[in-house]
Amino acid sequence: MADILKKGTQAPAFTLRVTPDQTLSLDEFAGRRVVLAFYPADWSPVCGDQMSLYNHVLPEFRKYGAELLGISVDGAWCHQAYARENKLHFALLSDFEPKGAVATSYGAYRDTEGVAERALFVVDENRMIVWSYCSPIAVNPGADGILDALEELPSLGEEKCRG
Amino acid sequence: MPRLRDPLTPDDHALGDDNALVAVVEYGDYQCPHCAAAQPVVEQILARFGGRLRLVYRHFPLAEVHPVAAPAAEMAEFAGSRGLFWQMHQSIFAAQPRLSVPLLISLAAHLKLPPVAARDALASGTFVPKVQRDFSGGLRSGVNGTPTFFVNGERHDSPHGVATLSSAIHQAMLAARS
Numbered sequence: 004m005a006d007i008l009k010k011g012t013q014a015p016a017f018t019l020r021v022t023p024d025q026t027l028s029l030d031e032f033a034g035r036r037v038v039l040a041f042y043p044a045d046w047s048p049v050c051g052d053q054m055s056l057y058n059h060v061l062p063e064f065r066k067y068g069a070e071l072l073g074i075s076v077d078g079a080w081c082h083q084a085y086a087r088e089n090k091l092h093f094a095l096l097s098d099f100e101p102k103g104a105v106a107t108s109y110g111a112y113r114d115t116e117g118v119a120e121r122a123l124f125v126v127d128e129n130r131m132i133v134w135s136y137c138s139p140i141a142v143n144p145g146a147d148g149i150l151d152a153l154e155e156l157p158s159l160g161e162e163k164c165r166g
Numbered sequence: 167m168p169r170l171r172d173p174l175t176p177d178d179h180a181l182g183d184d185n186a187l188v189a190v191v192e193y194g195d196y197q198c199p200h201c202a203a204a205q206p207v208v209e210q211i212l213a214r215f216g217g218r219l220r221l222v223y224r225h226f227p228l229a230e231v232h233p234v235a236a237p238a239a240e241m242a243e244f245a246g247s248r249g250l251f252w253q254m255h256q257s258i259f260a261a262q263p264r265l266s267v268p269l270l271i272s273l274a275a276h277l278k279l280p281p282v283a284a285r286d287a288l289a290s291g292t293f294v295p296k297v298q299r300d301f302s303g304g305l306r307s308g309v310n311g312t313p314t315f316f317v318n319g320e321r322h323d324s325p326h327g328v329a330t331l332s333s334a335i336h337q338a339m340l341a342a343r344s
Contacts, residue, residue: 052311058230060305090230142323145310147168 007110007122007137014039014126015108019096023079027072027094029130036069036156037126038149041111041119043140045077045085045095053121053143055089060146067153072096075119076103111137125152128159167323168308170316177296178222179242179251181212186220187342188318188335193224193304195312196239197232202262204313204328211332219335223255224300226312234265236297241270243293244284250277318342 008014014029014037021027029037042053054073057064064071073095077085082095098105103119106112111122123144125134134152138144170191174180192208194201212221225242227235238258245254257273258265267288274284287293304314308321315322315331318338324330 055228055231056310059228059301063302063305092230141325143310145168145308146305147308150306 043118172303182220193226197235240293
């Protein structure tokens with residue numbers, strides 16, 4: 004398994020295609036929390052696949068002030084079809100050209116297969132990685148680790164109240 | 167290895183002996199074909215272990231891909247509130263390929279449950295909180311798809327899925343006795 008970036012590391016910046024004609028940057032989430040879910044490929048043939056599961060966890064992620072981004076090496080058109088088929092309500096980013104560059108910068112690229120690891124990162128409002136986990140590629144890691152990590156962060160509202 | 171975080175409560179639907187050595191908790195979705203396929207295996211396991219095993223079923227509807235899964239779970243809860251949870255549970259799985267809200271109402275009628283009350287329970291969302299509680303608890307316990315089984319609190323992870331559940335139960339029984 005790859006040596007993915009650990010807690011306490013600055014999350015590498017990126018700009019990736021989110022639809023065939025639009026891009027999305029990590030910088031756009033400044034001041035907010037982001038869950039990055041790298042995964043090998045769209046269209047895994049099971050009904051409880053990881054992205055489909057996370058689609059049902061979005062309200063819980065948002066309760067903790069976190070947005071979810073899915074990232075794989077699939078092209079933007081492929082993501083579009085996959086998101087439509089599974090009625091996904093979050094962005095899928097295309098780490099397509101240069102292939103796997105963003106996954107590589109997070110230590111989450113598998114050179115032999117040419118796909119991203121099943122790697123999870125929770126990035127805080129200061130763009131620091133506060134939790135990361137790499138799952139065996141065939142095992143859907145579920146959402147418990149992400150939810151635990153988000154729960155441990157101080158509530159985003161608290162700091163504003165003090166000021 | 168993820169572990170079950172929500173302990174068994176009297177609100178759970180359970181078969182078998184309360185004091186059984188091994189408790190199996192299944193998180194399932196009534197519209198998931200893998201759950202329907204696991205049903206006969208679960209029934210064989212129940213027949214094999216009988217009262218020595220406690221089986222609990224909790225809801226994990228993936229509503230975005232299975233639009234009737236949540237109403238089906240609520241209908242099972244409605245039947246459960248009138249003492250017929252497992253009868254409805256079996257009826258729903260048996261009818262899976264044809265599942266729809268009108269069909270759920272007629273399944274209620276077949277079980278001699280009042281269809282108007284069944285329809286009202288769905289319309290007013292009476293059992294939505296219970297189903298959501300099951301779902302959230304499942305997420306926190308590491309349910310990563312359906313069906314997911316926990317054997318004495320430990321998630322059953324196997325590439326062969328439900329096919330190896332019986333031997334996992336057997337192992338748990340040996341471990342509990344020693």
